[in-house]
Amino acid sequence: MTNNDTPARPNIVLVFMDDMGYGDMGAMGGSMIKTPNMDRVAAGGIAFRQMYAAASVCTPSRAALLTGRYAQRVGLERVIFPQEPEGLSSYERTMADLLSECGYRTAIYGKWHLGARPEHNPLRHGFEEFFGIPYSNDMDPVHLFEGQQVAETYVDQSLLTKAYTDRAIDFISNHADEPFFVYLPHTMPHIPLHVEEGFRGQSRGGTYGDTIECIDHHLGRLLDHLDQLELSDNTLVIVTSDNGPWFEGSTGGLRGRKGESYEGGIRMPFVARWPAEIPAGIECNEPAGFIDLMPTLVTLAGGKVPDDRPIDGCDISATLRGEPMPERAPIFTFHQWSLNAVRDGRWKLHVRRRNDADQREMPQLFDMESDPTESYNQANREPEVLGRMLDIASRFAQHIHDQQPEAMARANAGPVEVS
Structure with missing residues (x-):
C-alpha cells in the first residue's frame, strides 16, 4: 500500500486460450488434463465459477473482451475471415488504448482475430508490440506477423506457444520498472492441433490435452519469471478462454458447446491471482462477464472508461478482492x-x-x-x-x-x- 492506503497499480498479464472448455482446467473440476500452473493461479487467488464470454465464437468474444462492449455495438458480431473488409474500427477504445494512456507498456503475443487489414492491426489499437497470427490457425494463409509486417510465411505451429511466452517474458524483463499489460491469446487448442516436441502423447486428454498441458507448462515459466523479478506480488495474472470447446474438450457437464448459447458454449474457466490484493483460494459464484474486464482493469490502473458511448461491462475490482458482486445489468x-x-x-x-x-x-x-x-x-x-x-x-x-x-x-x- 502507499501512504494513503491506495493499492499500487498492478501489472497485468491476460492469458487467453482458444476453444478451451470449462472442464479442461483442474481448478474448475477437470481431471483428464493436468493444469498445475493454472491451478496454482487459482490457489493463489480467485476462481470465477460463472464467468461468461460475450459470444460463443472467436471474433465477437474478443471484441467484447477488449472494448467492454457487446460485439454487436462494435460491428463484429460474427467470425471474420482474412479476405473480408471488417475489423476493429479506430472509433473503438480497447483496454490497451486506455491502459497506455495510464502509462502502461502494452504488448500482444498470439492470435488477434479482429481484422486483417493494416488499420485493424493491434499496433493501431493501443499495443506497442504484436507478434502472432491475425486470425484463426485453420484460415489460409497462416502468416506470422511481427508488428505490421509478415515475419514468416511458413509457420511451425507447434512452436507458437513457446514463442509467444518467450516474447512475453522478454517484454516483462524489459519493462520490469514500469507498469505493463501483456495480452497472451494462445493459438491452441483451436484446431488444427499442433504440439511441441516433449508434450506429444503425454496427456490423458489426447492431442487436445497435450496442447493445453504445453500451454500450462509455459504459463509456469512465466509465473516463475515474475517470481524471479520479484514482480509476482503486484501482478494481476488472469487465465481464461475465449469460448467453449469445439470438437474436443470438456464442458464440465454443462449443456452445449462452441457456437451455442447454452452454458458449455459461453461459461468459461476463469482464474486470477494478484497476491497484493486478492486473498488466496477464494471463489466467486455469481455471474460475471468478459465485458467487465475492460472497465475493471482500467479502473485498477487509475484510468476512466469512455463516457461518450455505451460501455456494457461494470467494474468488478471489488469482487476480485472477495467482496460481493456489485448490482449489475443482465x-x-x-x-x-x-x-x-x-x-x-x-x-x-x-x-x-x-x-x-x-x-x-x-x-x-x-x-x-x-x-x-x-x-x-x-x-x-x-x-x-x-x-x-x-x-x-x-x-x-x-x-x-x-x-x-x-x-x-x-x-x-x-x-x-x-x-
Whole structure:
C-alpha cells in the first residue's frame, strides 16, 4: 500500500486460450488434463465459477473482451475471415488504448482475430508490440506477423506457444520498472492441433490435452519469471478462454458447446491471482462477464472508461478482492445479430437457438442455482419470471437492432478520426 492506503497499480498479464472448455482446467473440476500452473493461479487467488464470454465464437468474444462492449455495438458480431473488409474500427477504445494512456507498456503475443487489414492491426489499437497470427490457425494463409509486417510465411505451429511466452517474458524483463499489460491469446487448442516436441502423447486428454498441458507448462515459466523479478506480488495474472470447446474438450457437464448459447458454449474457466490484493483460494459464484474486464482493469490502473458511448461491462475490482458482486445489468448472449439468451441473477432465459437450429421449445427458462446443466424448462412454472425476462430481452434486442447500421458502417470503414 502507499501512504494513503491506495493499492499500487498492478501489472497485468491476460492469458487467453482458444476453444478451451470449462472442464479442461483442474481448478474448475477437470481431471483428464493436468493444469498445475493454472491451478496454482487459482490457489493463489480467485476462481470465477460463472464467468461468461460475450459470444460463443472467436471474433465477437474478443471484441467484447477488449472494448467492454457487446460485439454487436462494435460491428463484429460474427467470425471474420482474412479476405473480408471488417475489423476493429479506430472509433473503438480497447483496454490497451486506455491502459497506455495510464502509462502502461502494452504488448500482444498470439492470435488477434479482429481484422486483417493494416488499420485493424493491434499496433493501431493501443499495443506497442504484436507478434502472432491475425486470425484463426485453420484460415489460409497462416502468416506470422511481427508488428505490421509478415515475419514468416511458413509457420511451425507447434512452436507458437513457446514463442509467444518467450516474447512475453522478454517484454516483462524489459519493462520490469514500469507498469505493463501483456495480452497472451494462445493459438491452441483451436484446431488444427499442433504440439511441441516433449508434450506429444503425454496427456490423458489426447492431442487436445497435450496442447493445453504445453500451454500450462509455459504459463509456469512465466509465473516463475515474475517470481524471479520479484514482480509476482503486484501482478494481476488472469487465465481464461475465449469460448467453449469445439470438437474436443470438456464442458464440465454443462449443456452445449462452441457456437451455442447454452452454458458449455459461453461459461468459461476463469482464474486470477494478484497476491497484493486478492486473498488466496477464494471463489466467486455469481455471474460475471468478459465485458467487465475492460472497465475493471482500467479502473485498477487509475484510468476512466469512455463516457461518450455505451460501455456494457461494470467494474468488478471489488469482487476480485472477495467482496460481493456489485448490482449489475443482465448479461446477454447473441448469435450474430440475434439475441439468444439472457442471464439475470439465478435465472437464464433462452429465446432462440443459433440461426440454423431447431427453434422448438422456445422460450426456455432455467433456474441456474438448482439446474446449472439447463435440463428442465421452468417457463410454464414461472410465468411472472418469464414475462419479466422476455421484456428485458425484447427491449435490449430492439436497442441493439436500432444501432446496427452505425456499428456495421464503422466495422466496414477505413480509419475513423475521432474528434
